[in-house]
Amino acid sequence: AQKITQTQPGMFVQEKEAVTLDCTYDTSDPSYGLFWYKQPSSGEMIFLIYQGSYDQQNATEGRYSLNFQKARKSANLVISASQLGDSAMYFCAMREALGNAGNMLTFGGGTRLMVKP
């Protein structure tokens, strides 16, 4: 079963406006971490923001904020004041603990964001 779901394959946003990228997750582990990464057309994966399952407040990093609704198991990324350079693929990921103190990230399918001038 898919553990991270991003339902928006592609989105457009007008420059300078805010946009929300959706992410829902599924886990039975009470301790987990949620991450958002940006992948521009050049291919690298850039870490944007992190939210821990026990964090009381929503995470913010500059123009990025995470709308964390634990009961709904959603962790939506909000980008304020969109810029042309925000055009990229965005991936939601969940850190899962594995045996032997290992861990891995499970990624959603991604959302392609296109910012219109």
Place this chain on the structure above:
Amino acid sequence: DSGVTQTPKHLITATGQRVTLRCSPRSGDLSVYWYQQSLDQGLQFLIQYYNGEERAKGNILERFSAQQFPDLHSELNLSSLELGDSALYFCASSVEGGVRTDTQYFGPGTRLTVL
């Protein structure tokens, strides 16, 4: 720049061949992860090493192997290559690897094309 380096950036080879991808983690990071990104499978975790020892294994084929050396750099070896192995291979690193707040920082990736 994440501080994680990967070489080579691009690799083109033929079916049946063997290749080695190299990764140097960020300074101070002890844990290294390998991921494969392909069009049909998306981003998939392959394997994790921590301070030279294997910590976790994901969907890694038996034809693939990895190791982490004493200087903490890691190599991913892919053998008997098939067309379906064509993908972008990422290395990521983190400080500890066992803490839920530990953030993985990704390298620029190695794009492998198998002809």
